[in-house]
């Protein structure tokens with residue numbers, strides 16, 4: 001990343017394209033409409049509510065982030081996307097049962113206008129779903145072309161100056177990167193040949209990047225985490241980021257684990273299980289989709305605790321993650337964690353967490369921040385993987401050869417320091433004590 005000489009102003013309207021318009025996407029869109037009308041607060045969103053300290057502590061400069069860097073306002077966003085079901089955002093929001101009917105009805109007219117375009121969908125990558133609102137074409141290349149046409153016409157019809165995409169679709173089955181993902185050329189050949197390594201989400205990412213639309217991946221799918229997409233992102237000078245929104249249990253893990261490590265407390269085992277009953281839970285009930293999620297959730301502890309550096313504390317951890325589909329709970333997930341930790345002389349202790357959370361309520365502000373910050377990255381001339389946005393992801397994409405940063409506090413510092421650096425402000429190191437001269 002080069003320090004931007006100038007950041008393009010956020011002029012005109014910004015399109016927010018959502019491949020997958022289910023519970024998270026509709027909760028996000030409804031929340032933006034409600035906040036626009038002053039009928040709700042965008043809680044959980046750093047771009048809307050966060051401040052940033054500038055200069056010395058004594059300077060007393062802590063503006064709102066959105067005042068410090070010019071960001072588009074909520075009124076500048078125009079929402080669109082794709083789904084395999086044709087229902088509009090109001091109907092889907094009602095079905096998802098995240099927000100109450102009373103809440104949704106306050107913005108019913110606006111939500112009813114948000115209608116998904118037909119999806120690029122191959123059912124073999126999401127086995128539990130069967131949709132009818134789906135594009136047809138002999139090859140994956142034909143489908144990608146149709147998605148590109150959708151993007152162009154969405155931008156034109158709505159008179160937008162630019163767009164970003166945030167994948168809010170279902171979790172696809174686990175795919176190991178193969179030959180087809182290694183170069184742009186092999187990927188494009190794969191599109192022509194209907195290569196089974198190319199899933200639906202990869203088609204969206206490809207189409208978006210070709211159209212100069214930054215792409216953030218909210219699910220653990222491979223999608224844009226492959227050399228072919230890095231090449232395309234570089235060629236078109238477009239930012240990419242992922243994977244898998246950091247909400248619920250993993251959020252808690254990346255808050256707690258750095259604390260244990262900072263105090264040099266040992267960990268023997270961490271068992272996480274949760275019950276959820278939304279469509280996401282149903283999709284994750286399929287072992288192949290769960291595998292994508294499991295891989296994304298398991299990496300966290302290893303990277304934060306660095307067992308190679310601290311073999312006595314973290315060299316022998318039993319880490320297990322379970323997700324159970326339990327329909328009565330809907331979107332209101334319950335996550336249990338049991339931590340077996342140890343302290344002075346190895347004496348064992350336990351921590352239990354019971355997090356009664358709401359999945360989409362935690363994810364919606366992340367979608368908003370990613371849309372706004374991916375646009376900022378693009379306006380600042382950044383392209384390729386945006387590691388400074390690791391803060392938002394369970395399984396942050398990172399440059400080849402580097403390890404991902406999972407610690408929420410380091411991620412937060414990195415994010416804010418990147419903003420300071422972009423704007424030519426001094427970085428905050430928390431160094432120094434004025435009393436020792």
Ligand SMILES: NC(=O)c1ccc[n+]([C@@H]2O[C@H](COP(=O)([O-])OP(=O)(O)OC[C@H]3O[C@@H](n4cnc5c(N)ncnc54)[C@H](O)[C@@H]3O)[C@@H](O)[C@H]2O)c1
Pocket residue numbers: 019020021022023024025082083084085096119120121122126129131167168169170171172200201218219220244245246247248278279280283358359360362363
């Ligand atoms: N809510 C959270 O806390 C959270 C956290 C991390 C990741 N995620 C991920 O975000 C995604 C969305 O979660 P959700 O709760 O909204 O799920 P959801 O099932 O309510 O919505 C997903 C939508 O994607 C659609 N879809 C599937 N394949 C598609 C395709 N190829 N093209 C277009 N649409 C497609 C489905 O029809 C569905 O409407 C999931 O992958 C989930 O794992 C959610």
